[in-house]
Amino acid sequence: xxxxxxxSELTETVARIFVRHGVHPDNAAAVAATVAAAERDxxxxxxxxxxxxxxxxxxxxxxxxxxxxxxxxAAPGLIATDAANGFAQPALHAxxxxxxxxxRGQGIAALAIRDxxxxxxxxxDIEPFAAEGFIALTMVNGRRRMAVWDGKQKILGTNPMAxxxxxxxxxxxxxxxxxxxxxxxxxxxxxxxxxxxxxxxxLDAEGKPTIDPRAVLDGGSLVPFGSHKGSSIALMIEIxxxxxxxxxxxFEDRSAAYPGAQTPKAGxxxxxxxxxxxxxxxxxxxxxxxxxxxxxxxxxxxxAERRYGHRERALRDGIKLSDRNWATLQxxxx
Amino acid sequence: xxxxxxxSELTETVARIFVRHGVHPDNAAAVAATVAAAERDxxxxxxxxxxxxxxxxxxxxxxxxxxxxxxxxAAPGLIATDAANGFAQPALHAxxxxxxxxxRGQGIAALAIRDxxxxxxxxxDIEPFAAEGFIALTMVNGRRRMAVWDGKQKILGTNPMAxxxxxxxxxxxxxxxxxxxxxxxxxxxxxxxxxxxxxxxxLDAEGKPTIDPRAVLDGGSLVPFGSHKGSSIALMIEIxxxxxxxxxxxFEDRSAAYPGAQTPKAGxxxxxxxxxxxxxxxxxxxxxxxxxxxxxxxxxxxxAERRYGHRERALRDGIKLSDRNWATLQxxxx
Numbered sequence: 153x154x155x156x157x158x159x160s161e162l163t164e165t166v167a168r169i170f171v172r173h174g175v176h177p178d179n180a181a182a183v184a185a186t187v188a189a190a191e192r193d194x195x196x197x198x199x200x201x202x203x204x205x206x207x208x209x210x211x212x213x214x215x216x217x218x219x220x221x222x223x224x225x226a227a228p229g230l231i232a233t234d235a236a237n238g239f240a241q242p243a244l245h246a247x248x249x250x251x252x253x254x255x256r257g258q259g260i261a262a263l264a265i266r267d268x269x270x271x272x273x274x275x276x277d278i279e280p281f282a283a284e285g286f287i288a289l290t291m292v293n294g295r296r297r298m299a300v301w302d303g304k305q306k307i308l309g310t311n312p313m314a315x316x317x318x319x320x321x322x323x324x325x326x327x328x329x330x331x332x333x334x335x336x337x338x339x340x341x342x343x344x345x346x347x348x349x350x351x352x353x354x355l356d357a358e359g360k361p362t363i364d365p366r367a368v369l370d371g372g373s374l375v376p377f378g379s380h381k382g383s384s385i386a387l388m389i390e391i392x393x394x395x396x397x398x399x400x401x402x403f404e405d406r407s408a409a410y411p412g413a414q415t416p417k418a419g420x421x422x423x424x425x426x427x428x429x430x431x432x433x434x435x436x437x438x439x440x441x442x443x444x445x446x447x448x449x450x451x452x453x454x455x456a457e458r459r460y461g462h463r464e465r466a467l468r469d470g471i472k473l474s475d476r477n478w479a480t481l482q483x484x485x486x
Numbered sequence: 487x488x489x490x491x492x493x494s495e496l497t498e499t500v501a502r503i504f505v506r507h508g509v510h511p512d513n514a515a516a517v518a519a520t521v522a523a524a525e526r527d528x529x530x531x532x533x534x535x536x537x538x539x540x541x542x543x544x545x546x547x548x549x550x551x552x553x554x555x556x557x558x559x560a561a562p563g564l565i566a567t568d569a570a571n572g573f574a575q576p577a578l579h580a581x582x583x584x585x586x587x588x589x590r591g592q593g594i595a596a597l598a599i600r601d602x603x604x605x606x607x608x609x610x611d612i613e614p615f616a617a618e619g620f621i622a623l624t625m626v627n628g629r630r631r632m633a634v635w636d637g638k639q640k641i642l643g644t645n646p647m648a649x650x651x652x653x654x655x656x657x658x659x660x661x662x663x664x665x666x667x668x669x670x671x672x673x674x675x676x677x678x679x680x681x682x683x684x685x686x687x688x689l690d691a692e693g694k695p696t697i698d699p700r701a702v703l704d705g706g707s708l709v710p711f712g713s714h715k716g717s718s719i720a721l722m723i724e725i726x727x728x729x730x731x732x733x734x735x736x737f738e739d740r741s742a743a744y745p746g747a748q749t750p751k752a753g754x755x756x757x758x759x760x761x762x763x764x765x766x767x768x769x770x771x772x773x774x775x776x777x778x779x780x781x782x783x784x785x786x787x788x789x790a791e792r793r794y795g796h797r798e799r800a801l802r803d804g805i806k807l808s809d810r811n812w813a814t815l816q817x818x819x820x
């Protein structure tokens with residue numbers, strides 16, 4: 153395998169690795185697409201870097217690579233999908249056509265996924281829906297890592313949310329963000345390098361503010377972004393992705409019983425709205441006037457534009473694998 | 487009028503003031519209920535303090551107190567209501583029964599309100615839906631007051647969002663928050679008192695950080711909470727409440743042409759989800775286990791609990807009007 157690969161070569165290689173570690177080929181294709189998409193778009197924290205974590209989770213028995221998602225029509229606007237302890241992406245793929253139909257037919261529709269492992273970026277889940285004309289919103293809860301504002305112990309996941317909306321003749325506006333000030337990966341990296349984490353990002357085991365990453369990892373917790381306001385957002389995500397779907401809450405995380413497990417077993421909510429169904433809103437025309445005003449105010453880049461730049465280059469020139477990523481791929485293929 | 491009044495007396499008095507200033511009695515009742523509810527619940531920033539602003543907006547001709555909302559069924563799950571340049575609350579009242587029916591029938595439904603003036607707290611709009619068993623989310627855009635993160639000029643409103651979810655045997659969990667670090671009212675108050683505003687909350691007319699409230703008011707802007715993450719939330723709200731509904735964007739604010747105008751002419755989105763429609767989620771049982779875990783983690787109060795405490799006292803003992811509020815009521819009744 154060369155060190156510069158095309159996006160499709162990388163997707164196939166990652167899928168082969170998943171299959172090699174017991175994942176059903178259909179499921180492997182769905183998860184591999186998001187890993188390769190992250191690498192393609194320069195979201196390297198959610199790309200090949202995560203592959204060993206996926207494999208370790210599979211080996212631990214914590215996640216079922218051969219899970220068959222069960223899609224149920226819960227109501228005319230509502231789909232309830234049981235991911236059956238598998239990865240989230242196959243559950244989304246299995247539900248996507250019905251979700252699309254419902255959103256077109258009803259104007260708004262939601263997909264509630266439970267018992268799913270979402271270990272990837274969230275934007276790949278919704279960008280395709282926005283590219284087809286839908287406004288899309290998704291939320292995932294996760295492993296217990298973050299305190300509620302004013303709390304002393306971790307209860308919530310870093311609970312990411314992503315939003316996408318369609319544009320005419322341009323790729324969608326998309327954002328994707330965790331509800332914590334910093335990511336768990338940044339804490340791990342700081343600990344490894346002996347560096348401090350930013351003020352206000354972590355609590356120690358007693359719930360006191362700390363800049364010591366080891367104190368956060370040793371029974372401490374992450375802090376929600378924007379103090380009580382980010383905490384409210386994270387709590388909403390816990391309720392929508394956990395309670396509404398019937399998935400596990402972040403605080404119910406049982407992965408410790410599966411040494412090596414890294415993926416979160418939780419839930420996910422996806423909401424699609426068809427902006428073309430609101431009469432007279434001139435959505436596609438007016439949204440461009442908003443983006444023009446934002447550009448005039450001095451904002452140089454809308455969310456996702458950096459990724460689209462990376463993507464263009466990757467599709468044209470291929471993806472250059474680092475020595476570390478190349479070695480990881482070789483090792484996991486062996 | 488005595489200085490201690492019952493909640494219903496206060497509601498009637500406020501409604502009479504609205505009628506006195508040209509508002510149709512049905513509209514007056516809807517708006518007065520939210521003003522009195524805010525005062526009842528100790529949300530004084532959205533209570534009687536705002537009454538002179540409502541009246542000034544009416545006198546300026548910027549808002550139409552006699553507007554008749556037009557409710558249209560846009561799709562099986564989607565209602566599009568034109569508030570016809572009136573207050574938002576009559577539009578919500580006119581759309582409520584259909585929204586409820588759709589959410590019960592479809593599992594999820596949305597109400598897109600355009601050309602509405604929302605000058606009140608948001609929680610009164612959704613708490614009743616949550617009390618009836620729905621998970622509810624609402625967002626409003628507003629007057630141009632806040633910069634997008636990395637921008638130098640104000641483009642967005644302070645764009646509040648509110649979320650509510652039902653509980654069994656207890657009032658709903660509800661939160662309601664602006665997307666700015668601090669409220670416009672806090673800037674006005676600091677300017678009046680010659681005080682500084684917090685670091686990181688404001689920009690001057692050149693887009694540089696400032697703690698001088700006068701610099702914010704004099705062509706400057708507010709800053710989103712949680713830096714780029716709160717900015718993403720505010721942008722989503724602008725798109726959902728402005729672009730999807732067909733309401734005005736915050737940057738399109740034309741109120742300056744109506745001296746005295748204080749209410750924002752914009753849009754609002756309300757989404758209801760029926761958690762009872764997701765089979766096997768045991769929503770009502772499991773949500774209590776989440777709140778129990780949060781309490782155990784050291785969090786003393788869930789969002790809305792402080793307001794419920796105020797409410798209980800107000801319903802029992804009445805609301806004691808400050809001299810200022812009493813004088814305001816007398817003046818506006820005259």
